[in-house]
Amino acid sequence: xxxxxxxxxxxxxxxxxxxxxxxxxxxxxxxxxxxxxxxxxxxxxxxxxxxxxxxxxxxxxxxxxxxxxxxxxxxxxxxxxxxxxxxxxxxxxxxxxxxxxxxxxxxxxxxxxxxxxxxxxxxxxxxxxxxxxxxxxxxxxxxxxxxxxxxxxxxxxxxxxxxxxxxxxxxxxxxxxxx
Numbered sequence: 002x003x004x005x006x007x008x009x010x011x012x013x014x015x016x017x018x019x020x021x022x023x024x025x026x027x028x029x030x031x032x033x034x035x036x037x038x039x040x041x042x043x044x045x046x047x048x049x050x051x052x053x054x055x056x057x058x059x060x061x062x063x064x065x066x067x068x069x070x071x072x073x074x075x076x077x078x079x080x081x082x083x084x085x086x087x088x089x090x091x092x093x094x095x096x097x098x099x100x101x102x103x104x105x106x107x108x109x110x111x112x113x114x115x116x117x118x119x120x121x122x123x124x125x126x127x128x129x130x131x132x133x134x135x136x137x138x139x140x141x142x143x144x145x146x147x148x149x150x151x152x153x154x155x156x157x158x159x160x161x162x163x164x165x166x167x168x169x170x171x172x173x174x175x176x177x178x179x180x
Contacts, residue, residue, distance in 0.1 A: 020118055022118060022122060025062055025065055033063040033064065033081070037049065037050050039106065045142065072109075079114060081104050084122060095138070098136045099135045101119065116149060120153065123135065123153065136173075137171045138168060156173075
């Protein structure tokens with residue numbers, strides 16, 4: 002099983018109809034801080050981090066690691082896609098599989114950018130690691146994330162309690178060859 006850290010990184014930017022998925026750059030630092038300090042973004046993720054802490058700790062070029070894409074709209078970061086191998090101590094159904102994560106600034110919500118960006122990232126992953134199943138975790142109360150999971154083709158594997166809330170684990174099987 003290939004790890005994302007073993008892959009050639011970064012790939013060429015991935016272009017969609019409206020977006021570019023690319024490696025983080027120093028100009029994204031402010032948007033990363035905004036993303037991680039946003040109470041709306043972190044409603045279902047344990048709460049935001051303090052802005053002053055982020056200002057002190059955020060490196061000049063944030064999140065430069067395999068599987069981390071900035072979602073760029075017209076030259077500005079509006080979100081982040083994370084593809085990473087789920088740790089062995091995660092839920093048994095998820096252990097060792099690629100986990101899809103995403104965060105978008107509230108001003109980018111409701112325009113279909115998450116579906117477009119996640120679809121592009123999953124397409125890239127399918128080319129890079131053919132046949133790789135992907136998992137997604139979210140709180141079942143996170144209606145927007147549950148809708149996104151369904152649109153992306155994730156199906157429920159299990160629900161479980163963690164962090165004082167019901168969590169949802171879905172899996173997306175590798176793309177079937179088109180006939």
